[in-house]
Amino acid sequence: xxxxxxxxxxxxxxxxxxxxxxxxxxxxxxxxxxxxxxxxxxxxxxxxxxxxxxxxxxxxxxxxxxxxxxxxxxxxxxxxxxxxxxxxxxxxxxxxxxxxxxxxxxxxxxxxxxxxxxxxxxxxxxxxxxxxxxxxxxxxxxxxxxxxxxxxxxxxxxxxxxxxxxxxxxxxxxxxxxxxxxxxxxxxxxxxxxxxxxxxxxxxxxxxxxxxxxxxxxxxxxxxxxxxxxxxxxxxxxxxxxxxxxxxxxxxxxxxxxxxxxxxxxxxxxxxxxxxxxxxx
Numbered sequence: 696x697x698x699x700x701x702x703x704x705x706x707x708x709x710x711x712x713x714x715x716x717x718x719x720x721x722x723x724x725x726x727x728x729x730x731x732x733x734x735x736x737x738x739x740x741x742x743x744x745x746x747x748x749x750x751x752x753x754x755x756x757x758x759x760x761x762x763x764x765x766x767x768x769x770x771x772x773x774x775x776x777x778x779x780x781x782x783x784x785x786x787x788x789x790x791x792x793x794x795x796x797x798x799x800x801x802x803x804x805x806x807x808x809x810x811x812x813x814x815x816x817x818x819x820x821x822x823x824x825x826x827x828x829x830x831x832x833x834x835x836x837x838x839x840x841x842x843x844x845x846x847x848x849x850x851x852x853x854x855x856x857x858x859x860x861x862x863x864x865x866x867x868x869x870x871x872x873x874x875x876x877x878x879x880x881x882x883x884x885x886x887x888x889x890x891x892x893x894x895x896x897x898x899x900x901x902x903x904x905x906x907x908x909x910x911x912x913x914x915x916x917x918x919x920x921x922x923x924x925x926x927x928x929x930x931x932x933x934x935x936x937x938x939x940x941x942x943x944x945x946x947x948x949x950x951x952x953x954x955x956x957x958x959x960x961x962x963x964x965x966x967x968x969x970x971x972x973x974x975x976x
């Protein structure tokens with residue numbers, strides 16, 4: 696456990712976490728929406744600091760990052776917890792529960808990357824926003840050692856922590872979960888405008904790619920996807936987009952994404968974007 700960086704003390708020993716836009720107000724002993732930031736005697740504690748649920752060498756294209764450090768492997772590292780609540784979560788075992796973990800320090804993770812000859816470390820598997828202190832410390836040390844840092848994220852982070860972290864991040868993939876503000880709020884538990892703002896900010900500061908998991912019956916409306924493509928192109932037509940096929944998982948069991956529809960949406964996206972890929976077939 697480690698004391699969180701971004702929170703405010705409130706009356707009655709409550710704390711307000713200001714790491715992400717939920718700004719959870721947390722009573723002693725309780726945790727925020729993410730499940731991993733707890734009020735311990737009036738202090739905000741990161742429960743997942745140093746607790747690693749996954750550490751693997753992956754092709755960087757698996758993140759997916761296809762146009763940065765192409766052809767290399769990256770040391771992927773993750774913990775547990777998430778600040779959204781997608782009912783179809785593909786990683787719910789670590790996002791929505793506490794899995795078995797191993798204890799590792801930032802120094803040990805960086806040393807592991809160096810020993811394995813990885814040119815980069817990817818913060819992935821669960822949402823790195825709620826693993827913030829560990830990601831920040833590891834990324835700083837990795838940068839000092841000449842390694843690159845990759846963030847695989849839902850993009851749901853507040854301005855100040857993002858501005859502190861971004862100088863140490865070299866590439867990112869943001870999972871944009873659709874383009875309907877009501878669905879973002881009611882189904883995913885997030886705010887589309889925040890994600891849109893952060894996509895633009897990431898693009899200004901590092902290599903960015905976007906993933907959208909096209910989920911049957913949730914975000915697969917043709918007109919909404921086309922608006923997503925057009926908005927992304929308005930930032931830059933050169934931002935790569937990955938349209939991925941959904942499979943039933945966690946609490947959602949509709950049929951997998953229709954492949955023909957996914958390929959049709961790829962053709963629509965290619966009208967305004969220069970690099971579009973379909974995946975997860």
